[in-house]
Amino acid sequence: MKNEEVRMKNEELRMKNEGIRMKNSFRDRVSTGFALVLATLREIFDENAYARFLLLRQIEPSRAAYAAFLRENAYRRERRARCC
């Protein structure tokens, strides 16, 4: 998929993070903080990567989709260094 198309697909995910910055009340700030922690955890635990994979291919979550994601992701994960 070309870069421009990829960018369009990812916009939805990014807007979630960008949009929550605009809110100012204390309650909104708490919910922003919570949303950021959740987004961080989802990134660390590869849930965002899976969501992007589904968006890119425009497919619904399923066993087959997740198996395809794992196959694609295995190459990167195997080479990812863990720090001491």
Add this chain to the structure above:
Amino acid sequence: MPRSALRILLWTAVAVVGAISFAMVALRRGESINAIWLVMSALCCYALGYRFYSKFIATKVLCLDRRRATPAERLEDGRDFVPTNKWVVFGHHFAAIAGPGPLVGPVLAAQFGYLPGTIWILAGAVFGGCVQDFVILLFSVRRDGKSLGQMAREEIGRVGGFVAFVAVISIIIILLGVAALIVVNALKASPWGTFTIAMTMPIAVFMGLYLRFLRPGKVLEVSLIGFVLVLLAILGGQAVSHHATWSVWFTFTAPALAVMIIIYGYAASALPVWLLLAPRDYLSTFVKLGTIAVLALGILFIRPTLHMPAFTRFIDGTGPVFAGSIFPFAFITIACGAISGFHALISSGTTPKLISRESEARMVGYGAMMAESFVAIMAVIAACVMQPGTYFAINSPAGIVGTAPETAAATISSWGFPVTAGDMQALATAVGEKTLYNRTGGAPAFAVGMAHIFSHSLGGERLMALWYHFAIMFEALFILTILDAGTRVGRFMLQDGLGHIWKPLGRTSWYPSIFATSALIVGSWGYFLWQGVKDPLGGINSLWPLFGISNQLLATVALCVATTILVKMGRARYIWVTLAPLVWLVSVTFTASYQKIFHANPRIGFLAHAQQLAQETPANAARAHELSRLIFNDRLDAVVTGVLVVLVCAILIESVLEWSRVLSGRKQAVASETPFVPTRFAEEAGQ
């Protein structure tokens, strides 16, 4: 009052509070201090370092440009290159750089007292480690996310690339050997700990199957389930340790555990990633982040008293935990909490491909290393809340204090750190172990300190044993993940290298190559592990300094690359920013390497120890065989250290020559940055 005046007042207050806290930490002698002073001085140092020093580097030295598109934006593909919220990248980067290093190193260095380690952690991080992570991250961002090895090859030359390759392979092998030794020393003769750790493997496999077939993609959910199962395994371990038959099944000697870990390492690196590695990685990250957060809250909540003095008598180099004086050994023992070359691999790995604005490199690179450094401060506190006698009883090897409880207690008390065999037995019973003597490696001492802090916050003394085994599980879990992942990374690097000699060896799907290179990597770290297990001085005495030296030498390579790029960028007037930590690291690592090879004291110098052993007259054939093996190990350690130093000398010389060529005008200064492309995020934000 104008805002600028308020800001000046605020930062003056931070500086004053930091100075008072640091004075309390540094100037008190002969009386215990509260850990909160350590926390306050650390937080103020980090705040000032981030606000002023990192801003100076960002604006004056690196000239971060918010209008410049990052590779995450230009090359966005939804897989590797993804513009990501800065807080998310921060968390991701921190989770990647945080490992057992900042927990173990400070615990070992506490034998000098709490002050040397604390000063090095704070100064080393603010002026060294954070700077290294920040500049390498930024330089990788400006080169489309290139790795440290690629940057070394392009900016310094082919020698630079080769040295980076050898340094990374070496550090991985030594790291894996030391990490496995830490687990072995924590689990030997401990049925509770061994059962708990053994159970994490079927739990991880269950998580892998759950993710693949039951609830695909629900990683957070299955991590939570895995965490609950691990807690149940800890409770089950208690039952096992009290059971007459089962406790025997799960009680192993150090050599037996070493063999099991070597076999496990080989098998695990051949299993599919989704079945064991990935789910256990998720589980260990989940436990790691949660435990670090809870430990920080525990320290703030109970504000424990530090019983370790600021300095101990062992600053003279006669320490039982490891031999060698403060300079240089305190500075190589604590690596990851102050400056770690390994971080340069992460900063030039996944992270630069996620940064959406160049200006965010400061918070992610500099800021995440500060958080890592704070973890090291917590480890200092966990080690120093114990009575010093207890600390030395746990961390001293049998070769120094003997194996009999009364003899060990008497020896340690004679050093001026009173402890009795009764005290140690009571502590061992409280944490559910038969004995805590000779538990070298740092992990058991950290676990006792952490259990002490946790049990005072939650559950009281009744839960001390549970907290201790939770801490052991927490450390062993991510060390086992590192063994598996590190073996794979080492295997791929080796295959890449060998592929240049014979193409089929480079094919990562060719099984003969996979089996052979896995065996080579596992055999290498397994050899260091076996050497450590059989070492009468506990193994940590020789292997941890070797690990520290190789890690700091890798940091030297990273700082050479960073300084070369600064020179080529025309920022030579600011090269002291990377040159100062580089000079410091060179002096520390080269002194440490020289002493580890040539020092006349057999407890420090590998060759002197080999010579001492050679002079011994063996009583029988078995002892003669053991002696020849120990002598070979000493000589091997000396050769490994020497080779690393020679390689780093080569990159240093090549770097200095390159600086000289550029600064004298004999060579045109060309930094291989990708050309400027304006970011569209700036337009969106109206900048």
